[in-house]
Amino acid sequence: MNHGDPRTLTFLFEECARRLPGHAALEFEGELLSYGELNRSASRLDHFLRNSGGVRPDDRVAILVRRPPDVVIAMLATLKAGGAYVPLDPDNPPGVTQRIVEDVAPKGVAVEHRAIVNTLMWRNS
Numbered sequence: 439m440n441h442g443d444p445r446t447l448t449f450l451f452e453e454c455a456r457r458l459p460g461h462a463a464l465e466f467e468g469e470l471l472s473y474g475e476l477n478r479s480a481s482r483l484d485h486f487l488r489n490s491g492g493v494r495p496d497d498r499v500a501i502l503v504r505r506p507p508d509v510v511i512a513m514l515a516t517l518k519a520g521g522a523y524v525p526l527d528p529d530n531p532p533g534v535t536q537r538i539v540e541d542v543a544p545k546g547v548a549v550e551h552r553a554i555v556n557t558l559m560w561r562n563s
Contacts, residue, residue, distance in 0.1 A: 446517075447517060448514065448517050448518050451473075451477065451514065452477060454473050455473040455474055455476070455477035458473050459472060459473055459474030459477075460472050460473075460474060461473055463475075463476045464476055464507055464510060466505070466506050466507050469507065471507055476510070476511065476514070477514075479511045479515075480511050480514035480515045480518060481515070481518065482515075483511060483512060483515035483548065484514075484515040484516075484518035484519050486515075487499060487515055487516065487519045487521070487546050487548075488519050491545065491546035492545060492546075493516075493519045493520075493521050493545050493546045494519075494520065494521075494545070495519075495520030495521070496520065496521065496522065497519075497520075497521045497522070497544070497545035497546070498521060498522050498523075498524050498542055498543070498544040498545060499512075499516040499519070499521045499522070499523050499524065499544055499545065499546045499547065499548060500523075500524045500526050500538075500539055500542060500544040500546070500547045500548070501513065501516070501523050501524065501525050501526060501547075501548045502526040502528055502535070502547060502548070502549045502550065503528070503548060503549070503550040504528045504550055505550060508550050509525070512548040513525075515548070516548070521545070521546075524538070524542050524544055526538060526539070528550075
């Protein structure tokens, strides 16, 4: 890819998913996700973020997810929606996570239920 290439990361990923849908894109603890599966999962979350979450281009989406495959899905979905992802560490103390979220003011939050165990939930006012 040239530095002057106007294609985006999501465009290039989707092109790969179209050309090699059955090929392994991601492996974690013995679980394989193909490019097609990864693209479908990210597209589902992308549609949810845009249609239900109201995420628009340049909006921030916080990602509070522990499992690496789900982190990748949430990152791709956020990029597909035109947003910027803000990764949050589920192991941070709840107060740290809350301060980050308050400072960043994300339009949406992608949360994995396993990541919020023992984590303080907050309300965006």
